[in-house]
Amino acid sequence: MMVMGTTQTTMTSPSSPLLSVRDLNVRIPTPGGELHAVRGVSFDVAPGEVLGLVGESGSGKSVTLRALLGLHRAPIKMSGEVHYGGANLLSMPDRALRSVRGGQISMIFQEPMTALNPVLSVGEQITENLREHRNLKGKAAQDRAAELLDLTGIPSPRARLADYPHQFSGGMRQRAMIAIALASEPKLLLADEPTTALDVTIQDQILRLLLKLVGELHMSVILVTHDLGVVAQTCDRVAVMYGGRLMETAGVGELFARPKHAYTHGLLGSLPGSGSHSSNHRRPLTPIPGGPPDLRALPQGCTFAPRCTYATGECRFSEPPLVEVAPGHASACLHHDRLSVLEVSV
């Protein structure tokens, strides 16, 4: 058993990780007290890997993603390390950080309507990225922008460059956002629920497009989603988040077959056919009785204990660390070996 700390990297393949996050903390001052939204999160992303980040609403997924690019502004406090290309993004000078943002690591937001600037044409919003990170201007930038729109499957792309976001349909807006994010051919894509705001009928389309492009460009992805079906289909590894902490990380097949955290177990538990990750049906996270913890006044011990059927006195005493419980499989559950095997996976 190894404690996840700042010195060892335990959960990934032998090749050196593309991104390495250590003891990430985000504290948000609010009128009702400090909200500790991300608490000591550590994980790695290997080159070419698709990492799923799942968890209930309010578990800190979006706050984590934003912190990876140092996007939180005062008075929000970020601490810890985000190693990329041999440097810590959280202690990098602004100038250097800017070349990583959008250039090396791109982000896609959940709601393309609000994330695209309503007063700039789609073309302008793509070319400003090309100008910043690829030093492309004028005609060359226009050509590349049209090419990118074409890649994302927007018909007559050259004509659509002059259009404004409100002239695009929801699906097209998200395609445009993907085009913007991929414009500078980054190494890592942070995708925060890229399809939830879309019509169900096009969610699959967009997700498939995204993963196809990511594969072609040999990019890594952190994919935030509520949808376990999506995770099963698209991710290599999964990190389960709860109350601002990672509860479990494992390869996707391993996690679905042998969850090692009572919380993950609960999420998967009542799903018919949840043991097989080949299922093509979308699976929203199963509601577990009770609600998420108040991040301003966390209970002592495991934050999931109040809702956990396995919880014992020990769980309420101190918060269990995320430790490796099997090769490539880490859990922060004291009772990871006591969890009943899921029926369906037998």
Place this chain on the structure above:
Amino acid sequence: MHSSYVIRRLLQIIPLFLAVMVLIFVLVHLIPGDPVSAQLGDRATPDIVARANRELGLDKPLPVQFALFVNQTLHGNLGESINLKVPVMRLVAERLPVTLFLTTYAAVLGVLMAVPLAVLAAVRRNTWVDGLIRGAFQFGLSLPVFYVALQLLSLLGARLGWFPIGGYGEGFGGHLYALFLPALALGLNLAAILLRTLRSSVIEVLSAEYVEFARAKGLRTRVIMTRHVLRNAMIGTVTLLGLNIGALIGGAVITETVFAIPGVGRLMVDAIFGRDYPVVQGLTLVFAMLVSLVFLATDLLHARLDPRAEVA
């Protein structure tokens, strides 16, 4: 921006213009006293008055007078000044540039002060910088423009002698110099009005997700501020700016009197006191025209800034 939109907006000015003509005509004829006796004084015999009235066309029935008025106006003829004996159009051509210069000057100074300070106050919101900027302008707004103007005049003009205390100057540079104090006083007032709205829209826009996206794209702060933040924040502010430029034009009557500036505002005051009806009528039309052009320009600028506006 589609040209059809511009044309549609231009056509909307026509009925407005007609309404203004009716209004002017009616008002002028409701004003007690008549120009002829005002001009000729008490000694005029009824005979002389009647002849003068005939010469000026004032003996014809009102509808006929109105038709003549409209016809003339449409031909660019605003009549002749009773007192100065020159075409009103020539007076307008002489004096209007002065008023336009002052108005534009004040608006430019106002915007140049409001924009950077509003952005600074918004970025540093709820700090002492924000408090200082807001406090200073709130205080400035509570003082009448003419008090501020007179203080500026007496300090920078009369006492220190840095600026002239009246007149229009020669040439572009001369105008800039001579009109600096009045433009500054008007500009400060305009800046104070714009600052409040602009500050709160910048604050609102700063928290918009597209600004977060722009930051995630690695754009430099200056680009984010100008392209993404200000452009959106200005949308709500241009309308306010337009309204206030309209008010500045209307206010020229007072401004130009206080500062002894030879613009159309000053001309209007002289015409009113001299019961120079053709000049009053003509200038009122010119003012109405100017204000509607400013509003038109505002709308076009608004549509320019906000691509969604045209759809509505």
